[in-house]
Amino acid sequence: MKFVINFSIAQWRAWAPGLESVDDWQAWSRQPVVLPASDAAPDVSFLPAMQRRRLSRLARMAFSVGWPLAEGRADLPLVFISRHGETPRTFEILKDLAADQPLSPTQFSLSVHNAVIGLWSIMRGETSEMTALAATGDGLEHGVLEAAALLNEGSPAVLLVITEEQPPEVYAPWVNDVPFPYAMGLLLTPGDDWQLELSAPDGQMPGGDWPHALDLLRTLLNNETTCQHAWKNRVWTWQRNR
Numbered sequence: 001m002k003f004v005i006n007f008s009i010a011q012w013r014a015w016a017p018g019l020e021s022v023d024d025w026q027a028w029s030r031q032p033v034v035l036p037a038s039d040a041a042p043d044v045s046f047l048p049a050m051q052r053r054r055l056s057r058l059a060r061m062a063f064s065v066g067w068p069l070a071e072g073r074a075d076l077p078l079v080f081i082s083r084h085g086e087t088p089r090t091f092e093i094l095k096d097l098a099a100d101q102p103l104s105p106t107q108f109s110l111s112v113h114n115a116v117i118g119l120w121s122i123m124r125g126e127t128s129e130m131t132a133l134a135a136t137g138d139g140l141e142h143g144v145l146e147a148a149a150l151l152n153e154g155s156p157a158v159l160l161v162i163t164e165e166q167p168p169e170v171y172a173p174w175v176n177d178v179p180f181p182y183a184m185g186l187l188l189t190p191g192d193d194w195q196l197e198l199s200a201p202d203g204q205m206p207g208g209d210w211p212h213a214l215d216l217l218r219t220l221l222n223n224e225t226t227c228q229h230a231w232k233n234r235v236w237t238w239q240r241n242r
Contacts (some may be wrong), residue, residue, distance in 0.1 A: 008191030021135040029221040065185035081143040081162040138231040
């Protein structure tokens with residue numbers, strides 16, 4: 001059984017430490033490498049200083065790619081995707097618990113998975129539909145399905161933001177799918193420039209070298225027409241039609 005949706009990608013933006021411009025990403029896409037560890041964070045100087053102070057790097061990454069795409073668009077639904085979410089912030093809370101220290105209500109409230117879309121709603125005064133997803137290795141595609149449903153209901157555009165933070169080193173034995181911190185934003189609109197097909201695997205499918213979002217970004221930058229992602233019993237095929 002196959003499932004197919006159609007949509008257009010009107011605009012995109014991406015960020016990772018040292019990769020901010022289209023030229024930076026173009027160079028990386030031609031020779032993709034794991035970036036060195038870095039504490040660099042994206043520039044979110046478009047936000048007031050008091051608001052910036054509340055944002056973790058994960059949130060800053062989401063805002064840095066999403067805010068420019070949302071500029072001038074009122075009532076823009078948002079689909080936010082992150083497999084691991086605010087893992088560094090959560091780990092600090094767990095360390096405080098282990099040390100029998102009092103917990104910060106603010107830290108806890110900002111650690112939950114929908115904290116980013118809550119901050120987005122407050123800072124932009126946005127009250128349209130927003131969804132936060134955590135869908136293992138193919139969260140990007142599940143996010144596109146959610147966005148396609150919103151487009152089908154009549155939304156003229158949907159903002160999709162996917163971002164992952166580098167987990168603390170203690171998680172290394174269990175979390176190996178974040179080569180470096182990254183964020184990607186897609187402004188999706190109705191159309192048929194792109195087709196996403198879900199099907200069952202025909203035999204054993206090899207795993208990809210990079211997270212799905214980074215593979216898609218390489219497809220966009222290299223003007224390729226097709227990319228395919230396999231995860232468990234699902235095969236996702238992206239097809240550029242024009």
